[in-house]
Amino acid sequence: MKTVAILGSTGSIGVNTLAVAEQFRDELRVVGLSTNKNIDVLRQQVRKFSPSSVAVLDERAGREFEREMRGITRVFVGPQGIEEFAVADGADIVLNALVGFAGLRPTMRAIECGIDIALANKETLVVAGAIIRPLLAKHGARLLPVDSEHSAIFQCLVGEEPSSVRRLMLTASGGPFRLLSVDAFGAITIEQALNHPNWKMGKKVTIDSATLMNKGLEVHEAHWLFDLPGKRIDVVVHPQSVVHSMVEFSDGSVKAQLGVTDMKLPIVYALLYPKRAATTGGRLTIDHMRELTFDVPDLAKFPCLQIAYDALEIGGTAPAVLNAANEIAVDAFLNGSIRFVDIPHIVSGVLADHSTSVATFENIVHADSDARRIAMEIVATRPLV
Amino acid sequence: MKTVAILGSTGSIGVNTLAVAEQFRDELRVVGLSTNKNIDVLRQQVRKFSPSSVAVLDERAGREFEREMRGITRVFVGPQGIEEFAVADGADIVLNALVGFAGLRPTMRAIECGIDIALANKETLVVAGAIIRPLLAKHGARLLPVDSEHSAIFQCLVGEEPSSVRRLMLTASGGPFRLLSVDAFGAITIEQALNHPNWKMGKKVTIDSATLMNKGLEVHEAHWLFDLPGKRIDVVVHPQSVVHSMVEFSDGSVKAQLGVTDMKLPIVYALLYPKRAATTGGRLTIDHMRELTFDVPDLAKFPCLQIAYDALEIGGTAPAVLNAANEIAVDAFLNGSIRFVDIPHIVSGVLADHSTSVATFENIVHADSDARRIAMEIVATRPLV
Numbered sequence: 001m002k003t004v005a006i007l008g009s010t011g012s013i014g015v016n017t018l019a020v021a022e023q024f025r026d027e028l029r030v031v032g033l034s035t036n037k038n039i040d041v042l043r044q045q046v047r048k049f050s051p052s053s054v055a056v057l058d059e060r061a062g063r064e065f066e067r068e069m070r071g072i073t074r075v076f077v078g079p080q081g082i083e084e085f086a087v088a089d090g091a092d093i094v095l096n097a098l099v100g101f102a103g104l105r106p107t108m109r110a111i112e113c114g115i116d117i118a119l120a121n122k123e124t125l126v127v128a129g130a131i132i133r134p135l136l137a138k139h140g141a142r143l144l145p146v147d148s149e150h151s152a153i154f155q156c157l158v159g160e161e162p163s164s165v166r167r168l169m170l171t172a173s174g175g176p177f178r179l180l181s182v183d184a185f186g187a188i189t190i191e192q193a194l195n196h197p198n199w200k201m202g203k204k205v206t207i208d209s210a211t212l213m214n215k216g217l218e219v220h221e222a223h224w225l226f227d228l229p230g231k232r233i234d235v236v237v238h239p240q241s242v243v244h245s246m247v248e249f250s251d252g253s254v255k256a257q258l259g260v261t262d263m264k265l266p267i268v269y270a271l272l273y274p275k276r277a278a279t280t281g282g283r284l285t286i287d288h289m290r291e292l293t294f295d296v297p298d299l300a301k302f303p304c305l306q307i308a309y310d311a312l313e314i315g316g317t318a319p320a321v322l323n324a325a326n327e328i329a330v331d332a333f334l335n336g337s338i339r340f341v342d343i344p345h346i347v348s349g350v351l352a353d354h355s356t357s358v359a360t361f362e363n364i365v366h367a368d369s370d371a372r373r374i375a376m377e378i379v380a381t382r383p384l385v
Numbered sequence: 386m387k388t389v390a391i392l393g394s395t396g397s398i399g400v401n402t403l404a405v406a407e408q409f410r411d412e413l414r415v416v417g418l419s420t421n422k423n424i425d426v427l428r429q430q431v432r433k434f435s436p437s438s439v440a441v442l443d444e445r446a447g448r449e450f451e452r453e454m455r456g457i458t459r460v461f462v463g464p465q466g467i468e469e470f471a472v473a474d475g476a477d478i479v480l481n482a483l484v485g486f487a488g489l490r491p492t493m494r495a496i497e498c499g500i501d502i503a504l505a506n507k508e509t510l511v512v513a514g515a516i517i518r519p520l521l522a523k524h525g526a527r528l529l530p531v532d533s534e535h536s537a538i539f540q541c542l543v544g545e546e547p548s549s550v551r552r553l554m555l556t557a558s559g560g561p562f563r564l565l566s567v568d569a570f571g572a573i574t575i576e577q578a579l580n581h582p583n584w585k586m587g588k589k590v591t592i593d594s595a596t597l598m599n600k601g602l603e604v605h606e607a608h609w610l611f612d613l614p615g616k617r618i619d620v621v622v623h624p625q626s627v628v629h630s631m632v633e634f635s636d637g638s639v640k641a642q643l644g645v646t647d648m649k650l651p652i653v654y655a656l657l658y659p660k661r662a663a664t665t666g667g668r669l670t671i672d673h674m675r676e677l678t679f680d681v682p683d684l685a686k687f688p689c690l691q692i693a694y695d696a697l698e699i700g701g702t703a704p705a706v707l708n709a710a711n712e713i714a715v716d717a718f719l720n721g722s723i724r725f726v727d728i729p730h731i732v733s734g735v736l737a738d739h740s741t742s743v744a745t746f747e748n749i750v751h752a753d754s755d756a757r758r759i760a761m762e763i764v765a766t767r768p769l770v
Contacts, residue, residue, distance in 0.1 A: 155638060155640065156640065158543070158544035158545060159543035159544015159545065160543060160544065160661070161660075161661065164660075164661040236671065236674075243641075246643070248668070248669065249661050250661050250662065250663045250664070251650060251653060251654065251661045251662040251663070251664045252644055252645065252647075252650055252664050252666075252667045252668050252669065253540060253642060253643075253644050253650060253654065253661070254642065254643040254644060254669050255540065255541065255640060255641070255642055255643070256628075256640070256641045256642075256643060257638060257639065257640055257641075258631070258638075258639040258640070258641060259637055259638050259639060260637065262637075265636060265637055265638060268636060269636065269638065275546075275549075276545070276546065276549040276634050276635050276636045276638070277635065277636040278635045278636070279635070279636045279637050281637075282637045283633070283637050284633065284637065284639050286621065286679060286680065286681055289621075289679040290678060290679060290680065291676065291677075291678050291679075292676075292677045292678075292679075293675060293676050293677075294671060294674040294675060294677075295671065295675065296671055
């Protein structure tokens with residue numbers, strides 16, 4: 001029986017994780033739940049899973065919920081509360097499904113306590129991979145990827161020598177605008193960008209999938225998870241999303257991991273690793289596989305991908321800037337303040353302004369807040385073409 | 386440095402193995418070569434690789450070559466000679482690329498000496514899997530598959546729990562008649578049947594690829610290599626031959642192994658296992674993968690596949706009969722004695738006549754020779770429609 005604390009249990013990955021925990025109740029016990037401020041959903045989850053503790057990021061909602069839960073469950077409140085919560089119940093594994101930069105501190109805290117992390121929070125590795133990697137080694141904790149691409153690579157590497165890996169191939173659905181002419185990109189609406197062909201995800205990651213920034217951030221993650229330079233991590237456009245990613249070995253052999261597009265599968269793999277679960281649903285059939293296509297990404301249409309490779313190459317605090325500027329840009333697009341095609345311009349503009357420094361925690365925090373401020377200034381003042 | 390003896394060094398797999406040995410001369414040393422009666426090629430190979438011993442199956446050619454090689458290398462002659470040869474030089478691994486039933490005894494002999502087998506001889510497992518499996522366990526020898534499909538599965542299983550395997554998917558190119566209407570099968574010529582779209586192989590296996598009997602025999606092999614019943618070993622038609630086979634696990638995850646269609650890759654994998662080689666050529670590119678298709682096999686067009694499944698289900702000596710009858714039928718087709726569509730009729734006719742017994746070595750030898758005799762009688766006397 002493994003005990004699991006979930007950071008971000010009311011988001012889409014959190015909800016899927018709880019569905020997994022329900023299905024595997026003989027093997028997994030949920031000891032912690034957390035939300036930003038979605039108290040209604042959290043309350044239902046508390047009733048169903050009776051965790052030892054919960055955490056609420058929003059101070060006001062958290063204080064109120066703390067009163068409500070008195071005698072029922074312990075409630076941690078605020079950013080500091082989330083961190084304490086992550087290590088409060090001695091969970092065997094912490095699933096981190098927080099969105100954005102907020103996922104970093106709780107991850108570091110859990111690693112410092114030697115707790116394994118099932119990581120669905122991209123930003124942790126993108127902005128702070130240089131901090132996380134030595135921390136894992138020092139405290140003997142493991143990082144288990146939860147998104148389907150990295151889980152696929154992780155699965156392909158089981159039993160293989162890391163030194164025999166020549167290249168990773170991250171598959172990308174190509175998003176909703178794969179077939180759209182580059183001339184039509186200026187008129188892309190929010191609704192169109194939120195309409196992802198294969199995966200149902202949160203808004204931020206759905207927009208990142210449409211710009212391919214999501215894939216760029218995954219290249220960063222893969223770099224830190226699997227210790228390969230960006231030039232040995234390729235992105236392959238595969239609209240059917242059946243092949244979740246691939247690894248090429250030194251002898252020319254390629255291994256791929258395939259499956260239905262159900263994020264419960266990588267979640268259960270991470271939570272039960274190294275054991276494979278005996279799941280009942282979600283099997284790949286010949287009808288999923290009749291025609292699988294692969295192509296290189298069009299960088300003219302999706303400049304965010306190239307920008308992400310460039311930031312990885314620069315290193316230091318540049319990836320933190322990439323991530324922060326992109327968060328602001330996506331937010332601005334979702335608020336209707338900017339157009340879809342303005343996202344890469346904002347991100348590359350902020351990156352161009354940035355003087356990279358070494359990726360210490362302080363420098364990252366500073367670079368992150370600077371980048372957000374500059375990005376917001378651009379959004380607010382620049383006449384975007 | 387691993388030492389390798391090659392059974393069948395003058396055939397296509399043998400020649401490819403020597404190309405591998407030449408490329409990896411720092412890791413592999415060829416200590417034995419053998420042929421049926423292709424002395425000219427063997428002589429060149431002896432000059433190039435200076436093996437400690439060679440073997441020639443044909444008695445007359447062998448005696449003559451023995452005289453020629455006096456003082457140069459030791460020559461074993463005849464079926465008994467091939468067996469002694471297989472264990473003569475204390476090779477670390479014996480690559481068995483003999484064709485047909487003749488591969489069985491040398492394989493058993495090597496296993497009894499605790500020597501690992503790189504197996505390209507299908508018949509060893511098809512007819513005598515029930516003998517080979519316990520023999521491997523008893524003598525602590527390993528069986529490493531050399532054909533691309535089983536190598537693919539073997540690679541997909543590295544680091545995985547055998548109990549977590551739900552299903553194997555052997556890919557089949559579909560052969561040259563995949564798109565031919567069933568009505569046109571009666572007019573198939575030898576030349577058409579020998580024209581395999583993706584792989585260059587020997588004649589027998591090329592015809593077996595055209596009837597899909599080859600894939601049926603591979604289902605048998607997979608059964609004995611990976612310990613799964615036939616109903617958990619599916620055949621998937623994949624004309625591009627990029628995915629070499631797949632494994633479905635209990636959690637719904639599927640792993641596939643991909644590569645260029647170069648038999649040197651599974652050969653080098655088997656010979657250097659568990660190490661992966663650093664090969665220079667033969668890399669899969671996006672152009673190999675632009676469109677990959679998968680379909681179920683058409684059993685009306687390829688009855689041999691169903692016959693093979695049936696023989697596996699029957700068990701005992703039935704697979705030996707399947708194999709023997711098929712060898713005779715293919716031979717008769719290549720001699721122009723029968724039509725392509727007569728192959729399955731002969732095989733199923735011989736199988737229907739056979740009273741299955743337990744797969745002891747004596748019973749197998751007996752079933753094999755009986756099946757050959759009956760098949761030849763059918764070829765000689767039956768007015769084939």
